[in-house]
Amino acid sequence: MSILHTDAVDHILSSTVPHDDPILEEMEAQADRDGFPTIGHEVGSFLRLCARLTGARSVFEFGSGYGYSAYWVAPALGADGQIVLTEVDEAELEQAREYFERxxxxxxxxxxxxxxxxxxxRYDGPFDLVLIDHENHRYVDGFEAVREKVAPGGVVVADNVLNSGTEMTPRDLDAFLTGGASADAGSTLEGVTEYYERVRDDPEFETTVVPVGEGLFASVRTS
Known part of the structure; x- marks a missing residue:
């Protein structure tokens, strides 16, 4: 369960997401077996919803692992859509390819x-949906690299922004943003705060917080 809401909300959220895809089930079993962090059903279903609401046909993901997040989005793109997965670990990327093929x-x-x-x-865009899920301290760099390539009405979603195990909790982030706490250089808290302030203050984007999973910032390009 996410620490960001109650057991009851967790149960309701779980009841609304599809559970009938054997490939997703395999990917989740692999994550449990290997201790690999995934976004989970809550965030996965939200990303798919974003893709459907924007009518997404072009998606870019910063950090794909073996493709779990991207696989959630893929069904919403249609046969003429495209999602770009990126990963430095070639073995994981090959696993993603196999899952997508199957x-x-x-x-x-x-x-x-x-x-x-x-x-x-190497990509010009425009992108209807962008997923940022690589290292927290590089989130701002990712946003800066892609912001001009986001289509009007497109969405940039950053994951792991409210909770990060022992490194950061929502209370820590709130205290930092209100001046009641400091962060170590290079910490998760510092990277997330820098990203939040960047997208919050961008005049061409409107940002909100989505308290599912480990927390999301969703930024819509308004102009």
Whole structure:
């Protein structure tokens, strides 16, 4: 359960998401077996909702692992859509390719091995949906690299922004933002705060907080 809401809310959220995709079930079983962090059903269903609400046909992801987040989005893109997965671990990226092939979505996926900040330079966009889920201290760099490539009405979603194990809790972030706490240089809290302030103050984006999973910042391009 997410620490960001109650057991009852967790149960209601869980009842609204699809549980009938054997590939997702395999990916989740692998995550449990290997101790690999994934966004989970709550965030996955929110990302899919974002894709449907924006009518997304072009998606870019900073940090894909073996494709769990991207796989949630893929069904909403349609056969003419495209999602770009990026991952420095080539073995994980190959696993993502295999999962997408078996799930029937490989035709709408591009698998890019390497640093997402370098990969994004090879794409012009426009992107309807952008997922930022690499290192927290590089979130601002990711946003700066992609912001001009986000379509009007497009959404940038950053994950792991309210809770990060022992490194950061919502209380820590609130205290930092209100001047009641400090952060160590290079910490998760510092990176998340820098990102939040950047997107919050961008005149071309409107940002809100979505308290599901480990917490999301969702920024819509308004102009």
């Amino acid at each position: 799930g029937g979505y490989a035709d709408r996926a591009v698998f890019e091995a390497g640093d997402a900040l370098e990969v994004i330079e």
